[in-house]
Every structure is written in structure tokens, then in C-alpha cells.
Amino acid sequence: xxxxxxLVWLGKLLTFFFIILTGCAYYTLAERKFAGxxxxxxxxxxxxxxxxxxxxxxxxxxxxxxEIIPSQVSKGMYLIAPTISMxxxxxxxxxxxxxxxxxxxxxxxxxxxxKTIDLLIANPDTGILFVMAISGLAVYxxxxxxxxxxxxxxxxxxxRSTAQMISYELPLGLSLVAIAVLSGxxxxxxxxxxxxxxxxxxxxPGFIGFFIFLVAIFAETNRLPFDLAEAESELVVGFHTEYxxxxxxxxxLAEYMNMITMSMITALLFFGGYNVPFGIMEGSAYxxxxxxxxxxxxxxxxxxxxxxxxxxxxxxxxxxxxxxGWKKLIPWSLFNVFFAGAYIMFIKDTWWRLFK
Numbered sequence: 173x174x175x176x177x178x179l180v181w182l183g184k185l186l187t188f189f190f191i192i193l194t195g196c197a198y199y200t201l202a203e204r205k206f207a208g209x210x211x212x213x214x215x216x217x218x219x220x221x222x223x224x225x226x227x228x229x230x231x232x233x234x235x236x237x238x239e240i241i242p243s244q245v246s247k248g249m250y251l252i253a254p255t256i257s258m259x260x261x262x263x264x265x266x267x268x269x270x271x272x273x274x275x276x277x278x279x280x281x282x283x284x285x286x287k288t289i290d291l292l293i294a295n296p297d298t299g300i301l302f303v304m305a306i307s308g309l310a311v312y313x314x315x316x317x318x319x320x321x322x323x324x325x326x327x328x329x330x331x332r333s334t335a336q337m338i339s340y341e342l343p344l345g346l347s348l349v350a351i352a353v354l355s356g357x358x359x360x361x362x363x364x365x366x367x368x369x370x371x372x373x374x375x376x377p378g379f380i381g382f383f384i385f386l387v388a389i390f391a392e393t394n395r396l397p398f399d400l401a402e403a404e405s406e407l408v409v410g411f412h413t414e415y416x417x418x419x420x421x422x423x424x425l426a427e428y429m430n431m432i433t434m435s436m437i438t439a440l441l442f443f444g445g446y447n448v449p450f451g452i453m454e455g456s457a458y459x460x461x462x463x464x465x466x467x468x469x470x471x472x473x474x475x476x477x478x479x480x481x482x483x484x485x486x487x488x489x490x491x492x493x494x495x496x497g498w499k500k501l502i503p504w505s506l507f508n509v510f511f512a513g514a515y516i517m518f519i520k521d522t523w524w525r526l527f528k
Contacts, residue, residue: 180286184293188265196428197227203479210483234421242321242414249320254415254422257313261429263306267292267299268436269361271446271464275457291464292361299360300348303437304341307392310430311337314394314401314411317423321414329410332490333401336391339497340398344388346505347381350512351441354378364445370524371444377512382442384505389434391493393427396482400490431478432471439470 201216201223208215216223241247269292276289296302311333318330354372355363363372372378391398402410412423439445446460446467453459488496515523 180289181293188270188293189262191270192262192265192429192432193425195432196425197231199428199432199475200230200424201227202476203482206476206479207483231421234418237417239417239419244322245414246320246322249316250414251419253313253317253320254412254419254426255313256316257310257426258422258429260306260310260313261426261433264303264430264433266294267296267302267360268433268440269295269364269446271467272361272364272460274460274464295359295361298358300352300358300363303360304345304348307344307430308337308341310426313423313426317415318411321411323414325407325409326411326413329401329403329407329413332403333394333411336394336398336400336493336497339494340388340391340501343384343497343501343505344392346502346509347385347388348441350377350381350505350508353509353512353516360440364440364447367444368447371442373442375515375523376519377508377515378442380504380508380511382438384501384508385438385442387496387501389438390478390481391497393430393434393478395427395431395478397485397488398493399487400493403487405487432475435471435474435478438474439467443470 204226205215205223216226219225219229241250269290271291273288273290276287314333315330318326318328318333321327351363351372352358354375354377355366357363357366373382390396394401400410402412404410407413412420415423444466446463448454448459448463448466453462
């Protein structure tokens, strides 16, 4: 039995890691294809049919390029910075489920020691706090990269990222507090299960919290219109100006991993996660598999939304970014926390009757 448990955990880890890397690789291809469509050009189309081997070609390029370490950098910190960013991006996947409990084929029952398997690695009682803690630590990779590079453009990018994190981590966290109040739990699977009858987006506090969360995750992931830590027109490429080859690839992959993770968390917290709507296949042992498909569709929508916004909106000025965070989002997120408490106490039962 111990060996079967170990086998299950090892299989989960390897499967999740494969999904992470494959998903990120083809997410970059999807972005480049969509960018080409927006700009009326073909995009990558040389490596394989329709360019499907382009991510593989990019990976080989990053692995085989010469590793150059500039002479002026603080070498130890310079090398550890991309590792911090990549590690935090991978750790977030430890608590984010890919689906619910799904049935296994009969031939695997004895091997695994169970008839079902949970599509997640860990399910701590403080899942939301874990997500907040790890996403907050990720800024250290960018900050250390900017400082250790001994380059004014890199340093400015690192400072901007730190200020951005302080400004947007607060409304991001407070929007999740409102969800915890609505669900009565910090466990991600509990929050998913609480949305069986009504998604959080259809509750007044959830609706407000969603838009606060949506804006904050763009700043959290350093994506346009909030990519001021990079801002090519101002800072060359910002905090990773002095990075190349595989070291740059780690920053690059971490950004796309974070976008996929935030897409999953958005779908899970506000849009019903892997619940199957309208009672489709209710009572069937294979309903959880359908739930995975619905969940994947929601995640793909928000992943596409990241790309769409990047190629549609101009970059904010730095003062506009700070003004939006401190003067708009933080007051609204504080209000939403109190509103969520009032909703639970006085409005919830009446509101739910409207949807029954």
C-alpha cells in the first residue's frame, strides 16, 4: 500500500510538471500566433506544420545558447534570481486542482489502491493563504535580478516591480478575503464546492471582487497594460536586461506559468471551477471528467484574455498605475470585504432564492 501511495504521488508530480511545461510552451506559441493575427502577419510558421514545433525549437535555442555572465554583476544573487521566480511559479501549482475526484479504469484499482484519484497534489486548509504567500515571494526574483545586474535599467525595473507588488498585492488579497467570507473556508476545493448552486461571480461581493482581482493579477504577472517592470520603450527590457540563454528562459517560463495559474485560480474562485452546470450527467460516475472539460474551457478563456489585453491596450504610465492601485482598488476592496460580511448576514438567503 505504501508503494502504491508513493507511485500515485510520483505520477501526479510528473504529470503536473509535464502539463506545466507543455502548457507554457504552447501558450507562447498561441500568443505569437494571435499577435501575428492582430498585426496582419502569419506568425511562426516554419518549424513544422502551422509552426507547432516552434516551442521545441525555442527550447533547444535557449538550452544551446552560450551562457554569458557580465563581469559587473553580483554573481551569486544574479544566478539565484531566475531560480526564485521559477520555483515560486511551480510551487503555486501544488495547491491548484486540475479537477475533482475522477474514476480510474479497473486495471489501475489494484495498482493505485483506490478506485478514484484526486486531480491535485496538495489540498491544505489554508490554500488561499498559500497562493498569496508564494505569489508575494515571486517578486523577490525580479527585485534581486534588478539589483544584482548592476545596471540602471535593470535596477529601475526591479524597483518598479516592488512598488507594483505593494500596490496590487493588497487589493488582490482583500478580494480573496471576500471570497473566503462568502465560502466560509480557505481551502480551494471547499470554495469550488460552495459554488455548486451559484457561482461567486453572480453574487454582489463576488462580482465586485472579480473585477478587482482581474486588474490586480495583470499587475501581479507584469503583463500589459501593467508591464512597467519591463517597459521596453523605457527600460530596454527592464529587470532582465542582463540575462540571456537559459537564465532568461526561466524568467520567461515563470511569467507564462503565472498567467496560466492565475487563469486557473480565477476560474476556480469566481466561475464555479470544475463544477458541471445545470446538473448535466448528475449522478454519473463520469460527471467529474466533464467537470474537468468545463474547467479547462474557463481556464483557456482567461488565458486567451491575457493575450487579448496585451495586444489591445497601451501601457499605463507609472503614476497612473500607482493612482489606480492606492486610490481606487484598495478602497473598493476594503469596502467589498465589509460588503461580503453584510451579504452573508442579511442578503444571502434572499439572493439565493432569486436563482432557484
